[in-house]
Amino acid sequence: MRSDIKINDPNPQWVVETxxxxxxxxxxxxxxxxxxxxxxxxxxxxAGWELRQNPVLEPLVYRPDKAV
Incomplete structure (x- = not known):
């Protein structure tokens, strides 16, 4: 399980997922x-001025409760 950042934690840490x-x-x-x-x-x-390239057509399912 990952831990969430606690607002009052003196040393908060981010969990970065790829x-x-x-x-x-x-x-x-x-x-x-x-x-x-x-x-x-x-x-x-x-998004601006038609600068997007290579549309992504496949949906992605993300489950934040799973291990990183």
């Missing part, structure tokens, strides 16, 4: 069981 692929401009759906579904987006670029 996702299976880069994705910008994504949409996320939080399901009732806490699972996050990540859809849409692009591999790289930005």
């Amino acid at each position: 996702m299976p692929q880069a994705r910008v401009m994504r949409d996320m759906l939080l399901l009732p069981d806490g699972t996050v579904v990540i859809i849409n987006g692009a591999s790289f670029g930005s």
Whole structure:
């Protein structure tokens, strides 16, 4: 299990997770069981001026309660 940052902790630590692929401009759906579904987006670029490239067509299921 991972630990969450506690606001009053004198030495808080971040837990950084690596996702299976880069994705910008994504949409996320939080399901009732806490699972996050990540859809849409692009591999790289930005939203403005048509600068996004390589659309990501596969959804990603992220379970924050699983081990890092």
